[in-house]
Amino acid sequence: MRAFVVSETNGHLSCDVREVEPLPVDDDDVLVKVEYSGVNFKDVMVASAPSRVRRRATLVGGVDAAGVVARSPDSDLSPGTAVAVHGGNLGVERDGGFAPFVFASRRQLSVLPPTVSTREAMIIGTAGFTAMASVLALEDEGLQPGAQVLVTGATGGVGSHAVTYLALRGYAPVASTGWPEATSWLLDRGAVRVVGRSELSDRPDRTLGSELWNGAIDCVGGETLHQVLRSLRYGSAVAACGVMAGGDLSTTIYPFITRAVTLVGVDAVEASDATRQRVWRALGELAPRVDFASLIDRVITLEGVAGALEDVRAGTTRGRVLVQLD
Numbered sequence: 001m002r003a004f005v006v007s008e009t010n011g012h013l014s015c016d017v018r019e020v021e022p023l024p025v026d027d028d029d030v031l032v033k034v035e036y037s038g039v040n041f042k043d044v045m046v047a048s049a050p051s052r053v054r055r056r057a058t059l060v061g062g063v064d065a066a067g068v069v070a071r072s073p074d075s076d077l078s079p080g081t082a083v084a085v086h087g088g089n090l091g092v093e094r095d096g097g098f099a100p101f102v103f104a105s106r107r108q109l110s111v112l113p114p115t116v117s118t119r120e121a122m123i124i125g126t127a128g129f130t131a132m133a134s135v136l137a138l139e140d141e142g143l144q145p146g147a148q149v150l151v152t153g154a155t156g157g158v159g160s161h162a163v164t165y166l167a168l169r170g171y172a173p174v175a176s177t178g179w180p181e182a183t184s185w186l187l188d189r190g191a192v193r194v195v196g197r198s199e200l201s202d203r204p205d206r207t208l209g210s211e212l213w214n215g216a217i218d219c220v221g222g223e224t225l226h227q228v229l230r231s232l233r234y235g236s237a238v239a240a241c242g243v244m245a246g247g248d249l250s251t252t253i254y255p256f257i258t259r260a261v262t263l264v265g266v267d268a269v270e271a272s273d274a275t276r277q278r279v280w281r282a283l284g285e286l287a288p289r290v291d292f293a294s295l296i297d298r299v300i301t302l303e304g305v306a307g308a309l310e311d312v313r314a315g316t317t318r319g320r321v322l323v324q325l326d
């Protein structure tokens with residue numbers, strides 16, 4: 001089969017479409033016929049040399065895939081079942097979804113709700129899964145309908161889905177972006193307001209800023225997360241899921257002990273089966289009301305993956321880049 005392969009030899013990186021043989025890692029792997037994949041920021045990190053996340057010198061890229069079961073050792077997973085494949089070491093250590101077939105461990109498979117097609121599943125992808133997991137995490141912390149929720153990195157995959165889902169679930173998302181030209185696009189996704197990256201908090205001379213947000217989904221980390229923490233309302237929470245501005249967090253203890261703020265970590269990679277089922281169920285309930293077409297940056301074939309990775313690296317995509325394998 002033809003697949004998009006990332007290969008590093010003596011520090012030299014090559015990324016191209018070439019012939020490879022699909023191979024299982026374990027005897028009980030499930031073979032999935034991939035219909036769609038999607039490009040994530042993590043794929044950019046995999047297609048880098050050196051790479052902080054890639055754990056093999058050569059592999060088929062793609063941390064996301066959706067398709068139908070072609071062959072399964074499990075009787076409860078019959079051929080033709082529509083599934084999403086993501087998480088664990090997919091596209092990081094074992095061959096990923098930028099290919100017409102992928103072998104996946106049962107742990108990486110989620111049976112799709114009947115309301116979600118394989119195409120829609122990859123418009124959602126790991127980004128949308130993470131966005132919904134973040135929304136549910138805030139609800140677990142007591143987020144109330146109508147609440148004003150800040151979303152940072154709002155034009156990205158996770159951010160744009162978070163804005164969309166929050167709006168459809170009855171909250172008032174405030175989108176933070178470094179891309180003012182995207183304002184009307186974000187308002188169309190359901191944002192009640194769009195703010196710049198430097199407008200997340202006020203009173204820079206004080207330890208804490210004004211109490212501005214009833215909750216937040218932070219896709220950026222670093223200084224941005226610090227500013228979010230110092231501007232959350234009493235008793236509210238931030239779901240932290242991204243590291244676009246770096247992995248270091250320099251902040252103070254005061255939001256936690258004087259405003260009872262909660263910092264919730266969100267992880268899509270090692271999410272438990274129960275979490276995966278809960279998140280996909282919530283996505284399935286919302287799907288009939290989601291304008292999926294508006295969340296696509298573009299649809300490409302395997303030949304377009306290398307260019308798309310560069311655009312995601314440069315931050316010039318808006319929404320999801322969908323890879324069609326058929």
Ligand SMILES: NC(=O)c1ccc[n+]([C@@H]2O[C@H](COP(=O)([O-])OP(=O)(O)OC[C@H]3O[C@@H](n4cnc5c(N)ncnc54)[C@H](OP(=O)(O)O)[C@@H]3O)[C@@H](O)[C@H]2O)c1
Pocket residue numbers: 040041042126127130152153154155156157158159176177178179197219220224240241242243244245266267268269312315
């Ligand atoms: N926790 C998990 O399991 C999980 C799962 C998926 C993704 N992630 C992480 O979540 C983050 C977002 O992923 P994604 O797929 O949405 O990426 P993406 O599509 O590339 O979007 C990231 C967005 O962040 C903003 N941004 C980029 N560079 C920035 C910078 N230096 N400072 C501030 N903002 C910046 C941009 O939005 P604006 O211009 O609108 O600000 C950009 O569109 C990544 O760090 C990714 O690794 C984590």
